[in-house]
Amino acid sequence: MGLARLAALHGVATTYSPSAGVTVPVPDSTVVAVLAALGVDAATPDAVRAALAAAESAAEERLLPPTVVAWLPVTGPPPVALPPGARVRVDLEDGGLLEWRENVPPAAAPESGAAASAERPAGGSSAVPGWPELPTGVHRLTVRTAGGRTGSAVLVVAPEAVDQPAERVHGFLVQLYSLLSARSWGMGDLGDLAALASWAGRALGSGFVQVNPLHAAVPGAPTDPSPYRPSSRRFPDPVHLRIEDVPEYAYVTGQDRFRLDALLEKAAELRASVLEKGALIDRDAVWRLKLRALELVLRVPLGPGRRAEYCAFLAERGRALDDHATWCALAEVHGSDWHAWPAGLRDPRSPETARARGDLMDRVDFHCRLAWLTDEQLAAAAAAARDAGMPVGIVHDLAVGVHPGGADAWAQQDTFAAGMSVGAPPDAFNARGQDWGLPPWRPDALAASGYAPYRGLLRGLLRHAGALRLDHVMGLFRLWWVPFGAEPTEGTYVRYDAEAMLAVLVLEAHRAGAVVIGEDLGTVEPGVREALSRRGVLGTSVLWFERDWAGSGRPLAPEDWREGCVATATTHDLPSTAARLTGEHVALRHRLGLLTRPLDQERTEDSAEVAEWRACLTRLGLLPEGSHDEEGEIRAVYRFLLRTPARMVGVWLPDAVGDRRPQNLPGTWDQYPNWRLPVADASGRPTTLDELAASPRLHALMEVFRPVSAPRTGTPGARPS
Template identity: 70%
Template sequence: MGLARLAELHGVATTYAPSPATEVHVDDATVVAVLAALGVDASTPAAIASATGAAEREAAARLLPPTVVWWAGEPPPAWSARLPAGTVLGVDLEDGGQARLRADAGTLGLAAAEDGPPLGVHRLRAEAPGGRTAEATLIVAPPRAPQPPGRCHGFLVQLYSLLSSRSWGMGDLGDLAETASWAGRTLGAGFVQINPVHAAVPTVPSDPSPYRPSSRRFPDPVHLRVEAVPEYAYVTGPDRGRLDALGERAAALRAAVLHEDAHIDRDAVWALKREALEIVLAVPLGPGRRAEYCDYLASQGRALDDHATWYALAEVHGPDWHAWPEGLRDPRSAETAAARGELLDRVEFHSRAAFLTDQQLGAASHAAAEAGMAVGIVHDLAVGVHPDGADTWAQQGVFADSISVGAPPDAFNSLGQDWGLPPWRPDALAATGYAAYRGLLRGLLRHAGALRMDHVMGLFRLWWIPRDAEGGDPTRGTYVRYDAEAMLAVLVLEAHRAGAPVVGEDLGTVEPGVREALARRGILGTSVLWFERHWDKDGQPPLDPAEWRPGCVATATTHDLPSTAARLTGEHVALRHRLGLLSRPLAEEQAEDRAEVSAWLRDLAVLGLLPDRALGHGADDEEDEIGAVHRFLLATPAAMVGVWLPDTVGDRRPQNLPGTSDEYPNWRLPLADAAGRPVTLEELAASPRLLRLMEVVEPHLPARTPPPPARPA
């Protein structure tokens, strides 16, 4: 009971329920290790008693928690009702102003709920009768995040996979701007959703996954279109010849991917771009460009300085800061300050690279707006960062050391999952007013039409896995709870400031009440066709279109799932068989897959979404079936309908096949047609198959068949 009480005081679970009828008890050693990562000693009964007593005394004496939330326009928050009557509150507003309130039976002396402090992140000071005082960060947020300005459709794509005739071996931000302009102007698309473009760990070979970055705060310059850098045009003399030679090597790299069945080689792309940038960045900035760059440096402050310093140090000492000389492991040490001065040219290079990437992100956002997109570019926020990268070095105080996040064992994965990402400490976030989280969101939202949050359930709790020299065991983890109200308030406030809707990836096992809490704050969910079923009914029949939730992005698939063509043809089963990933005989897996797909096709036919000729399951029917799938999505009330861009040309290959590493080229495949032939952006824009599908999706095209709201009775 003592350990359980101590764990409860710190938000650490001692039991969890993988299903409604099952409760699993967490091993005591796991709880002790997780508490240790939170700075709590629970190694002995005496230590547990001491830590419990200290935590309970602190809670009893606390006038205010470190961070409190106030939802604008709503009744005074619950924390105010716990203040002694007569407590005087002073608010130092973020704009430099001040406000005063008085606690009286939870009313805070307000004539109306709207009379509260303005939106923002303020400093709250409390003085209770008797002389007790406290200070806290006060987050005042609007009640809901911005919503899309009307129902719209758009594309989902992994940016690196979208090569054009101008990109250097992988899709870049120039391709993104072109895609947004084409899709918005020609197809009426309201958004383009891409993978995270966070800065990667500079290892060779690098990890191609965009979901395990070095930093989520700054973008990766590997996405730059080098020729679009203004100074590129002013390179002259021998350097111009060197640039031209690099362009020829880039063309060969691109040709290998498009015509020789090579995989996207991020390391080779960056090697060329880095060499080109060394040349281009030697061109002096004009007065206006210099002023613009200085403004950017000032706006990013210490965060950018730390980021660029880490990359400069990594060039000398390697990308694992834990192995650096001891003095350099601390970003605030005298040794680091001296090294920063010695490496000033490299710090400048990485700062300039971040500036240029930020500019091209802005150009892509501008292209989307100019094309009339209702939402624009939807950026993706990965759930965490690499344990050895720039963010963990710069923000050591808010990350839990020797802990990795993942997922517990469930019906789909009996071994659980270890994502290799260190979590934020909830106590440190609260103590610092969520400064790191606020800075992250503000940086990502600079040029985002909307923001997608990977594993949005992590705002509520995360599965913590203690690690040792041998790694961690996902089955021996536990949940650690975060202050979801504060996490949501920061998210909604920053989204409001940016005018950007937020989409939460809430697939898989979701704790009861989470989707409802997200919906209340205007966070859209993610609904994937194959998962939207009556899971509590016999046979688990699909939901009718009208039964789908309106507050979601409706899609047929994602980057972690088979493409729609692969699903309909059974190619995804054949792929897993070739890679030895099936847990049952091939014939058994194929029979079950065919039965599921047939049931879906019958359902689409009953709804009148599938022409009769498509029921023969012949090769000529594939386009009709994919069209029917998207008619179904359009028949739902979803706020946004996402089309997986590879589906428009019949691509069979998933971008990521969970459960594989070297067996499959995850995150390295160019967008391809049904035969596996890579398709350039230019070919995509002229694809008859794409245009036929978009006649189904785009409501303004005359060939679109309006879908019915629900199946006949």
């Protein structure tokens, strides 16, 4: 009982439910290990008693939690209960000050510009007696009771909900690396993203383009190609740079120009190997060429204006950028896993690291420059989307975690739980559970910092985003922690302060004028979707998963879909629509030995499911007689999505040309070329952006969207008030 009580106080579950009516106990060894990662000793009964007594005593003595959340408009009880007569002070993030005495009736407002009196609330009306109107932002709340007790907390004040698109919009979903053009260096880049957004917005009336995470990868031999296990989520990867678009590129002269031209020829060969010879996308080969090119381009001195812009970027990104660039420079010398570095360099604040930073200052500056150039091209892609009239624009993707040996894990060690990995518990789809190899954030460290690491992460990602998608959005509520060396089945859930996580998310999205999308597929805890919806966070609804699970089990009627979602036919982890309709995804899994049942049984069940959807499409008049060919059926699928009330409808770009291959096949590593396939047509021939734009098949599919696209109102990028 003592261990369970101690675990509950720290948000650590001692049981979990893999399915309705089933409860599974968590091993005590797991609970002890997770508590240790949170700084709590529970190794012995005596340690448990001591830790429990300390935790309960601290809870009784604490006047305020580390972080307090207030949603606007504030109604009902105050955001935090305070003793009568307590003196309350709020230091606003803009330097302003509010002061009042709790439970004292409101008085006349002070003159403009003056601090609120200690005996009365600040000016303005409030639905909470005795509390002033609070501006949105991250403030400091300080309370002193009549008895002399004091407490201080971070006060996060957020709008009630994040804004949603002002109108129904459709757009493309694409893995950027897979979208090559005649100018790519062997993989899609930010120049291609800008071109796609400009074309799709102007020619097709598309409202957004959603891409995979563009986070900085961990360098290696080979580099992990997955965009969902990055070195840093705080900074993008310069492998996405369009070299020719760097302003200094035009001023490379002499022998450096000769060398640069030679690299361009090699880039053309690399591009041709993918587009013409069927080679896989080789991120490492692309980066080797781009790195050599950038080292030549960055020899060109910055002009006064460019230098001022660069210095402003350095000042704005501050220590986070310095840490990131330092890690990159150290990784070039000592390898990409900081755990194996010399002991003194494992601490980003050590004297040894400071000396190494000085010794490597040229390389630190080089990596800062790369971050700046990538930020500039992200801004250019966002501007291209806005200029094309896209109401939403570029939708960026936030991975659920980072690589344990990467830059973020090194720079923010106090925030991550040592010895733990994020994963998923056993369920109906995976009886062994999952271990994703990503260190989780410590909820206690986040709260104590006022969620500063989370706020900084979101602010950086939202700099040039019209919307932000959160992978595994359920992680705002709880994550499955697996101790190192344990099986995924031996993990447990650790709970986060979802109210605070959501408040920070809504606040930062509001400041950026961005939409928020949560990937809420799979096992979702009761109440999570409702909480996300209440805060304006759109969900993700995939055609094949939307069924009347509580009733007939048949495909869910389009009018019964939720409005607050991005509706799509597939994702990067699922078969393309062509593969689903033809059953080729079953054949692929059979060839790779991934089926858990006999092939005939899998095919029979899959065919029955597809037939059921065909019947549904026919019944709704979306698949008229004579259109039972593959292309007609794919168009019918998207007509169905347009029948739903979904705020956003996503078109998987490979669907537009009949691509059969998934970008990622979960459960595989070297058996399948995950994250390395270019967009291809129905025959498997790689298709460039230029060919996509001229594809009759793509235009036939996009005609589905023209009759139902509402006319644009207001200015591009406008949000509802």
